[in-house]
Amino acid sequence: MPGTETAYQPTDRTVPTRSRERAAYDRELVHAILDAAYVCHLGFVRDGAPVVLPTLYGRVGERLYVHGSTGSRPLRMAGQADPGLPVCLTVTHVDGLVLARSAFHHSLNYRSVVVHGTAHQVTDADEKRTALDALVDHVVPGRSADSRPANGKELAATAVLRLDLAEVSAKLRTGGPNDEPEDLGLPHWTGVVPVRTAYGAPVPADDMDPSVPLPGYLAAL
C-alpha cells in the first residue's frame, strides 16, 4: 500500500550522480524537511525551456499542494495539460556556512528535498478547501482557524495543484569542514557559521483594532 513504507523507493532521477552518501529516502525525514519550510521552488517546462518560480506549498499526508491565480501560467498549463504538468518541486534549508582552510572545500550545511512528478489541478471542492487550509497552516500553524475562510468567489479565482510524494529524495550535509591533511596547519579560521531563519516582532496593521491580542501561534513562531 503506498504511503506505508518507511522510505521512498529510489529511482534513476532521485539517485544523485555524486555525493550519494548525502542522499536519503526516509519518509519521516522528508516530511520533517518539507514541514520546516513553506516556500518551494517549482520547476516546469514551457516551450521547451525550464521555468523556476518560488511559491508557497502545503502538505497533507503524501500530497503536496501549491496554489495560485487561475490565470497564472503553471496553473493554466496544468489545467490544459492531460495528464497533468510534469514538475520538479524543491525545498532547501541552509543550516550553516562551512569555512574550510582551502577554497575548494568550502561548503554549506543544508537540508533539501526534491520531488519529481506530475501536478494535477484539484477539482474536488473539499480537497481544495483542505489544501488551502494546509497552505495557510504550513506558514503559520493554527492560522487557518483564525481567519475568514475563502468564499465562493475566492475559491473560484484560486487554482490548486496536487503533487503526490512518490519520487522523492532528501539531501543533507552536516558537520564541519573536510580539509586536506596537508592543509591542517594553514593559518585560516576554519569552522561553521550557523544559519537560521529568524522571525521579528509581529507588526500589527495600521488599521487593526489594537485591542486584538497577539495570538499564541504567532508568539510560538
Add this chain to the structure above:
Amino acid sequence: MPGTETAYQPTDRTVPTRSRERAAYDRELVHAILDAAYVCHLGFVRDGAPVVLPTLYGRVGERLYVHGSTGSRPLRMAGQADPGLPVCLTVTHVDGLVLARSAFHHSLNYRSVVVHGTAHQVTDADEKRTALDALVDHVVPGRSADSRPANGKELAATAVLRLDLAEVSAKLRTGGPNDEPEDLGLPHWTGVVPVRTAYGAPVPADDMDPSVPLPGYLAAL
C-alpha cells in the same frame, strides 16, 4: 552597449501574467537582490522533464556563475550540449509573513529574481579562477583572500557554468495585508511578521589552532 542600460529589457518570459505591478527590471535592484543571497535554485530540462537543484552562485558584473563537480549532471549536460544548456536561475528572499483577516489575502513579502538563459561551461582558466573566487566571496565577503586557493587538481575537478544577465526580472512584495473593506472589522490579528536570515556565533573546527583569531569579515556577517 550591453550592461550600460539602467534596466533589463522585458521579454515575453519576464513579464508575468499577473501581479505585473510587482515585476521590476531595474539593474541595480536586480544586482542588490542577487548579491544579498548565495543559494539559487537552478532549473534545467532532462529527458523532457524539469529538474530544480539548489546550488551556490556568484556574480561578476553581468555574469552569474555556478559550479559543481565535473561529474554532476547539469555541468556534464552543459558541457555536452551545444550551444549550451537552457536554464532558469531563481533567487528568493522571504522578508515577511503577511497575515490578513481573510485566508485568501494571506501573502508573503519577498524579493525574487528570475534569470532565463543558456549556461555555458567556462573554459578560460582566468575566468574560472575569478568565478570561483566570486562564489566564495558571495557567501562570505573577503573569504577567498583568506583561504588556500584551488590547485590544479582541484580546478580540473571543478566545472563552472556562466550565465549572462540578459533576460532577467525581479519581483517584489512589500507592505501590509490588503484586506477586503467588508473584512476590516473581523476580530483576527492582522499585520506582518518580519522574516530574516540570522547567523549564529561561528563555531571553530575541533582541529583549528585556537590562537587563530575570528576574522573581521565573519564578525561582520
